[in-house]
Amino acid sequence: MLAAVGPPAARRPDPQRYAMAKQQQTVLERQYSRLGLLLIAPTVLVFCAVIAYPLVSAIYLSLFKIFTPTLEGTWVGLDNYRTLLVKGEFWTSLRANLIWTVGTLTLQIIFGVGMALVLHQNIWFRSLARSLILFPYFISTVVAVLVWKWLFNDLYGILNHLMISAGLIDWPIDYLGTMPNAMISVILVGAWKYFPFVVIAVLARLQSIPDQLYEAARIDGAGPIARFFDVTLPQLREVLVVIIMLRAIWDFKEFDLIFLLTGGGPVTSTQTLPLVVYKEAFALNQMGMAAAYAVIMMLIMLVFMILYMRRTQREDT
Amino acid sequence: MADVVLSNVHKKFGTFTAVEDLNLDIQQGEFISLLGPSGCGKTTTLRMLAGLEFPTSGEIRIGDRVVNDVPPGDRDIAMVFQSYALYPHMSVGQNIAYPLKKRRVPKTERAGMVAKTAEMLQLTPLLHRKPKELSGGQQQRVALGRALVRDPKVFLLDEPLSNLDAKLRGYMRAELIELHQRLGRTMVYVTHDQLEAMTMSDRIAVMEGGKLQQFAPPQEVYRAPANRFVASFIGTPGMNIVDGSLHEDAGRWTFTAPGFSVDAGQLGPDARPGPAAMGIRPEGLTIGSGPIQGITQLVEQTGHENITVVRLEDGLRMTGRTAPDRLWRTGEPVQLSIDARQAHFFAEGPTGKRLNRDVCTMDAPGSNGTSLKEATS
Numbered sequence: 100m101l102a103a104v105g106p107p108a109a110r111r112p113d114p115q116r117y118a119m120a121k122q123q124q125t126v127l128e129r130q131y132s133r134l135g136l137l138l139i140a141p142t143v144l145v146f147c148a149v150i151a152y153p154l155v156s157a158i159y160l161s162l163f164k165i166f167t168p169t170l171e172g173t174w175v176g177l178d179n180y181r182t183l184l185v186k187g188e189f190w191t192s193l194r195a196n197l198i199w200t201v202g203t204l205t206l207q208i209i210f211g212v213g214m215a216l217v218l219h220q221n222i223w224f225r226s227l228a229r230s231l232i233l234f235p236y237f238i239s240t241v242v243a244v245l246v247w248k249w250l251f252n253d254l255y256g257i258l259n260h261l262m263i264s265a266g267l268i269d270w271p272i273d274y275l276g277t278m279p280n281a282m283i284s285v286i287l288v289g290a291w292k293y294f295p296f297v298v299i300a301v302l303a304r305l306q307s308i309p310d311q312l313y314e315a316a317r318i319d320g321a322g323p324i325a326r327f328f329d330v331t332l333p334q335l336r337e338v339l340v341v342i343i344m345l346r347a348i349w350d351f352k353e354f355d356l357i358f359l360l361t362g363g364g365p366v367t368s369t370q371t372l373p374l375v376v377y378k379e380a381f382a383l384n385q386m387g388m389a390a391a392y393a394v395i396m397m398l399i400m401l402v403f404m405i406l407y408m409r410r411t412q413r414e415d416t
Numbered sequence: 417m418a419d420v421v422l423s424n425v426h427k428k429f430g431t432f433t434a435v436e437d438l439n440l441d442i443q444q445g446e447f448i449s450l451l452g453p454s455g456c457g458k459t460t461t462l463r464m465l466a467g468l469e470f471p472t473s474g475e476i477r478i479g480d481r482v483v484n485d486v487p488p489g490d491r492d493i494a495m496v497f498q499s500y501a502l503y504p505h506m507s508v509g510q511n512i513a514y515p516l517k518k519r520r521v522p523k524t525e526r527a528g529m530v531a532k533t534a535e536m537l538q539l540t541p542l543l544h545r546k547p548k549e550l551s552g553g554q555q556q557r558v559a560l561g562r563a564l565v566r567d568p569k570v571f572l573l574d575e576p577l578s579n580l581d582a583k584l585r586g587y588m589r590a591e592l593i594e595l596h597q598r599l600g601r602t603m604v605y606v607t608h609d610q611l612e613a614m615t616m617s618d619r620i621a622v623m624e625g626g627k628l629q630q631f632a633p634p635q636e637v638y639r640a641p642a643n644r645f646v647a648s649f650i651g652t653p654g655m656n657i658v659d660g661s662l663h664e665d666a667g668r669w670t671f672t673a674p675g676f677s678v679d680a681g682q683l684g685p686d687a688r689p690g691p692a693a694m695g696i697r698p699e700g701l702t703i704g705s706g707p708i709q710g711i712t713q714l715v716e717q718t719g720h721e722n723i724t725v726v727r728l729e730d731g732l733r734m735t736g737r738t739a740p741d742r743l744w745r746t747g748e749p750v751q752l753s754i755d756a757r758q759a760h761f762f763a764e765g766p767t768g769k770r771l772n773r774d775v776c777t778m779d780a781p782g783s784n785g786t787s788l789k790e791a792t793s
């Protein structure tokens with residue numbers, strides 16, 4: 100009896116009346132849209148000034164060969180892009196950039212979700228731990244990196260000291276001056292610095308999962324692991340999508356942490372694209388080439404974002 | 417055979433006692449309602465049965481084992497939550513199949529069981545939808561399906577119909593009754609809706625303030641309420657309850673209230689002279705003739721009868737039922753009589769014990785004639 104609530108019997112609209120109703124509606128709609136335009140005008144203006152103009156200007160600059168100190172340039176068309184794409188530096192930097200992004204993001208997600216699950220439990224130091232966990236995220240990058248550089252130092256760093264006294268190693272490790280140590284260190288510091296963001300976002304979501312879902316799962320015979328995969332994780336999916344998207348973009352364009360920690364070294368092994376942009380613009384004084392790099396970076400992120408959004412949209416339907 | 421037994425169960429949250437010394441003996445295949453006002457401990461009791469909450473003291477048995485330390489998944493129970501608690505990312509079919517999956521029922525068997533359950537609940541066309549694409553009533557049925565697919569020993573239902581509209585609720589009520597008859601499984605049903613409890617249950621456990629007030633078949637709860645609380649809680653419109661006092665004269669009792677007195681006849685052994693209360697259901701009042709004088713204060717016309725509220729001389733209000741063909745106007749003087757055979761007498765206090773001698777005298781004239789003794793056995 101319940102299942103069969105069919106669609107209402109199709110009524111043929113009286114064409115004349117229908118047209119009239121439509122006309123009335125558009126008058127009202129026009130009024131609304133005029134008001135709407137007025138209301139969003141300030142935002143649009145600000146958007147144009149701080150986003151659209153720099154973007155267009157960067158694309159424009161990338162078509163010139165510009166000497167940074169004088170900002171004088173000559174039109175070269177797509178030459179910058181052509182040079183860039185055949186240069187080995189672009190591809191090695193892109194590779195370093197991807198390794199850094201994927202590595203640090205993966206660790207951020209694993210640490211972040213794990214820590215959020217721990218902090219979601221009823222442990223006695225919970226509120227203290229929740230505030231302490233934010234510490235790496237709020238501390239300034241310069242300060243954090245300086246501290247880490249001291250810890251990592253191969254001559255007097257505490258890390259080597261501890262490992263030697265524990266008998267784990269016989270000889271100090273050069274954390275930042277050799278590969279792959281330098282990349283691993285950068286990835287770890289990045290994970291340490293940014294995982295609190297994941298913790299906060301995931302914890303907020305965890306707290307809004309209804310207890311009854313867990314109770315229903317317990318009655319249905321699900322153990323703790325099954326409850327994590329069948330209740331917690333699906334509920335976290337949406338927030339993880341957002342976190343991954345945001346953090347992927349932010350990590351991809353991370354500059355100060357890597358620049359301060361290794362300066363892109365040893366040689367160029369941790370030199371990610373943002374560091375190349377900086378080098379081209381201010382060390383090699385090639386503003387046009389720097390702009391070309393920046394535009395390419397933007398395109399890469401755009402491709403990722405589109406792929407990602409497609410994927411999540413398909414999953415949703 | 418007793419199927420579910422709670423013995424001396426207490427539940428405290430900190431210093432607050434949510435359930436106090438609860439004893440329930442539920443027979444195999446019985447449909448039991450836990451009925452009571454909000455906050456009386458119904459859900460807490462059900463959750464203790466489910467294993468989601470642990471009794472502070474006391475023992476819970478399901479079948480032939482003590483389940484105090486048995487986790488919910490191993491208790492052979494199924495529960496329908498008030499909020500349905502469907503897994504939002506799973507389709508209807510996956511939701512229903514989930515308990516089977518977790519109990520390692522082979523995939524091939526599972527499909528057949530899900531299909532059968534879906535058929536029974538008319539969910540077959542919806543099997544591929546997600547819960548958020550369903551109406552409240554449909555979600556309700558999915559929640560039921562998730563419980564039914566497994567054929568557990570005991571069903572626990574926490575106000576499963578409270579989110580539905582009146583029509584759907586009536587329909588689902590009938591469905592549940594039929595389902596219970598078909599499956600013959602023990603069901604424990606939490607509700608604060610007395611109509612649901614009265615129409616569906618074999619027995620009703622009326623609770624108040626964490627304490628069991630009465631555990632009896634619906635008719636007995638209605639006709640022989642154990643105390644003043646049960647009397648006033650059950651029945652719409654509610655029982656008229658008048659404070660007064662009892663006097664004894666050679667084995668015959670008289671109840672005196674300001675303005676009138678009623679011959680109470682013989683009362684049970686607990687009756688004491690002094691302050692007491694009398695309860696009389698609206699159908700025990702005759703409006704239009706009698707020794708008591710009053711003024712009509714309010715008339716509610718429900719269609720097949722009128723609910724008439726009469727104010728007595730000293731402000732006391734009595735509610736009665738009158739035939740729809742005689743409509744009293746507000747303010748009109750009216751006479752009133754009380755059928756002493758249908759009166760209940762209670763000791764002092766909000767949960768004062770009922771003092772009448774036995775349940776059989778409560779057979780109201782015009783009832784179907786089965787004595788309550790027969791009905792209970």
Ligand SMILES: Nc1ncnc2c1ncn2[C@@H]1O[C@H](COP(=O)(O)OP(=O)(O)OP(=O)(O)O)[C@@H](O)[C@H]1O
Nearest residue numbers: 429432434452453454455456457458459460461608
């Ligand atoms: N986890 C808890 N901690 C503290 N007190 C609780 C907890 N759960 C329930 N209570 C208290 O126990 C009492 C009984 O709660 P319960 O949920 O059993 O009521 P109920 O009879 O189901 O009411 P309702 O009809 O409103 O659902 C309430 O006073 C409630 O405040």
Ligand SMILES: [Mg+2]
Nearest residue numbers: 458459460606
């Ligand atoms: Mg409840």
